[in-house]
Amino acid sequence: MKLYYMPAACSLSPHIVLNEASIDARLVRVDPKTHRTEDGRNFTELSPFGYVPLLELDDGTLMREGPAIVQYLADLKPELSLAPRNGSIERYRLQEWLSFLSSEIHKGFIPLLYARLAGAYGTQTAKPKLEARFAWLDEALAGRDYLMGDTFTVADAYLYSLVQWGQAEWLKPTYRADIHYDGLAHLKAWYLRMRVRPAVRQALAAEGLE
Structure with missing residues (x-):
């Protein structure tokens, strides 16, 4: 799992949730001016508008909206109650x-x-x-x-x-x-x-x- 982020941007939110849930993820920094990732990729190929956060799952699935990402991460560790039970x-x-x-x-x-x-x-x-x-x-x-x-x-x-x-x-x-x-x-x-x-x-x- 990878979290693409820019320091102090709204990607700080899923970054905090990853830590709260003790979920292993690689952090990939994105340059806000060039929209290049620290490993040299063109970030707009992953996120067309150049927005963070972007969560890349191990199977290649991409999640691009912060509210959806943090709920997904919370549901990986339901016992921590980072999000209430679905349907409640x-x-x-x-x-x-x-x-x-x-x-x-x-x-x-x-x-x-x-x-x-x-x-x-x-x-x-x-x-x-x-x-x-x-x-x-x-x-x-x-x-x-x-x-x-x-x-x-x-x-x-x-x-x-x-x-x-x-x-x-x-x-x-x-x-x-x-x-x-x-x-x-x-x-x-x-x-x-x-x-x-x-x-x-x-x-x-x-x-x-x-």
Whole structure:
């Protein structure tokens, strides 16, 4: 199994899940500018849009969407409860979270990470919308250790990879989008809880993000 990744990108999410599940996988770094892999391949031949994460299974099967990848990895080790049982209402709640994070948070960052291309849209429309989503997330985390309650799931890994793109006094940001988390006390507590998980620290160290 291979995980194609770019440091600090959303591929950090399945990287964390691999560590949580103690699943052996080869990490293959992709250059974001040239879209060449570290072993010299043209990454767009594997992922036509050049996006990470990409999971390549031992039989050559390719999986290209982060929310699907992390659920697949979780289901390889069901005893760890990284995702609730298939068919349960809790599994659908997890999928709600993954869909929200993908459409409202992940995509919400894009105009801010590429502000010069987005122009006025990024500051006048995308920024307040994303700030409102994070304020709602902060409220949702009140009284919870993790997004689904007391138990870490793959949704937390996904959110962690996205929070890295913003700014706060308790966060060493990677991309520095103009989104500030100061004052979001529940998000801060969740982040600091995540930050000390061995699987998270292992992924950060491997990607040179410590």
